[in-house]
Amino acid sequence: MELTDNTKGFKDEFSIIRLDGNMGYNHQPQRTAVNRIYIYQNGIGSVTIDKTSLHLEKYQVLLIAKGQIFLFSEDSSLAGYEITFTDAFWEKAPESASNCKSVLFNLNADNQGLAAEKNDLEELFSISSMLNREFQTENYINKTDALAAYLKIIMIKTANINFSLQERYNNSDRKIYTHFLELVSQNYQKTREVSAYAGFLNITHKQLSGICHKQGGNPPKKIIAGMIINEAKRMLYFSASPVKEIASVLNFSSTEQFSHFFKKQTSLSPQTYRNLGQF
Known part of the structure; x- marks a missing residue:
């Protein structure tokens, strides 16, 4: 489609x-x-x-x-x-x-x-x-x-x-969390490594995990995976690009690696998801 x-x-x-x-x-x-x-x-x-x-x-x-x-x-x-x-x-x-x-x-x-x-x-x-x-x-x-x-x-x-948004915005942990979300939205096609984002924010992997759990209720790895999966679903639904090409765009080393990642997150293979024709 x-x-x-x-x-x-x-x-x-x-x-x-x-x-x-x-x-x-x-x-x-x-x-x-x-x-x-x-x-x-x-x-x-x-x-x-x-x-x-x-x-x-x-x-x-x-x-x-x-x-x-x-x-x-x-x-x-x-x-x-x-x-x-x-x-x-x-x-x-x-x-x-x-x-x-x-x-x-x-x-x-x-x-x-x-x-x-x-x-x-x-x-x-x-x-x-x-x-x-x-x-x-x-x-x-x-x-x-x-x-x-x-x-x-x-x-x-x-x-x-x-008011609660304003309070979170002024909180130092919230600022780090917001910056993390912004970095992921800009870079999820380049890296999926939590350590890379923690390094950019000048905090440890453990600190970033704690902040994400506290502010959003999910670990950073799940947040990164969620953005990748949403983009993969968009591409599978809205484009006719081969799965191999989508895997490459999302920085997976092979179609098999992408398919394994996608199925782990959604319980469906990329091709099965595409065939369903539902976003």
Whole structure:
């Protein structure tokens, strides 16, 4: 099956659109080529992101990172805003906001669905409305900077929307854990060795294991394997690439090594998984 990228409403590197009901997406799993933020006052139905299902309710912020697979249920409906942006566009935002993106868009399910207080959501709505008006204006020389500044404010407000998230973000172990997730999301195709990530973070293998257990409930080896398996599933489902090629892209020395790894994690061989035709 060929990859379908849904870039509804996406123009160049950034877009914002108002949502007033039905999502209008094709009801097939889609891999997003951009980062997505949904800010909504009312939600109905559910969304599945990399096989994690989230219910859509009132006063929520939904985050989908570039590269993830998402599928809205047929009855899904949102009243709010959809903001999409590329990593290249985010580079235009002030550097001081970069940590917020690391916390929120790290391919981990921790913060994908955030419940917001009504007042916080209304504040985000107000900022989104101003951003939308700015996006609709005629182009001018510093328009990109203005859009990036609004996006920075939204990201900071989103990172602080939940007090527990703010507490974890300020905790030193949480910062290490967040940095680890960011490193894995950037490098899992290069290395699967826990010791390599621990070395980069200047801590021991044992310290990293303890932090991951405390902050996320899983050992680092399982987190790394999870990201590799999710990417393998995406490639098997959305592309016609031979299993041998997928194994090479994911830095396995042979098809047999990749097949053994995949079956250990999923109880299925890569080819069997592909033949099932289900993400």
